[in-house]
Structure formats: C-alpha cells, structure tokens
Amino acid sequence: MEEGIKKYMVEFTIPSPFPGELERMIPEQRIAVHDLFMSEKLLTYTLALDRTKIWAIFLAEDEMDLILQIDTLPMTGFMTYDYNELLFHETVQYIPSMSLN
Numbered sequence: 001m002e003e004g005i006k007k008y009m010v011e012f013t014i015p016s017p018f019p020g021e022l023e024r025m026i027p028e029q030r031i032a033v034h035d036l037f038m039s040e041k042l043l044t045y046t047l048a049l050d051r052t053k054i055w056a057i058f059l060a061e062d063e064m065d066l067i068l069q070i071d072t073l074p075m076t077g078f079m080t081y082d083y084n085e086l087l088f089h090e091t092v093q094y095i096p097s098m099s100l101n
Contacts, residue, residue, distance in 0.1 A: 006061070007059060007086040008059075012081045013052065028074040029073060
C-alpha cells in the first residue's frame with residue numbers, strides 16, 4: 001500500500017422500503033463496485049442479510065478523496081452513510097492449495 005493512503009470503513013444505510021428506482025440501479029452499482037475493486041480503491045463490500053446496510057473498506061488519500069469515490073457509486077444519492085478512518089484492517093486471504101496430480 002502506498003504511503004499516505006488511509007483506510008476508511010464506510011457504513012451505508014439503505015432506505016426501507018426499497019425504492020424501485022434504486023433496484024433498477026443495482027447493475028450500475030455492481031459495475032462501479034467492480035471498477036473500484038479493480039483500481040484497488042475498495043478492499044471489501046458487504047451487504048447485510050436484511051439488506052438495510054452495506055459496509056465497505058475504501059483506500060483513500062484523505063476524506064475528500066474518499067467522498068469522491070463514494071460519489072462514484074450510483075446508489076449513493078439514495079442512501080445515507082457514515083465513515084471512520086481505520087487504524088488497521090486485517091483480513092485472511094485463502095490461497096487454494098495446488099494439487100500435483
């Protein structure tokens with residue numbers, strides 16, 4: 001990770017009831033999330049079982065950079081969000097074992 005890059009946990013609150021217009025934006029949202037993953041600006045993206053919250057870990061230079069990234073997500077205008085800078089974020093990445101057969 002580049003020096004000066006910070007990690008932020010963003011919690012999005014999805015409106016209930018879920019507006020139909022928002023549902024139609026899901027494919028665009030998936031593309032934007034994929035683009036953020038591919039550009040290594042997004043580490044995780046998690047939807048709660050009850051579909052009321054999304055949690056995401058972003059990499060950003062500062063709060064302004066974070067907000068600009070959040071604003072690239074098509075569904076952001078329908079959701080509220082809050083964020084916190086993280087001291088650290090640990091994950092386990094499983095690497096499949098190789099078979100020599």
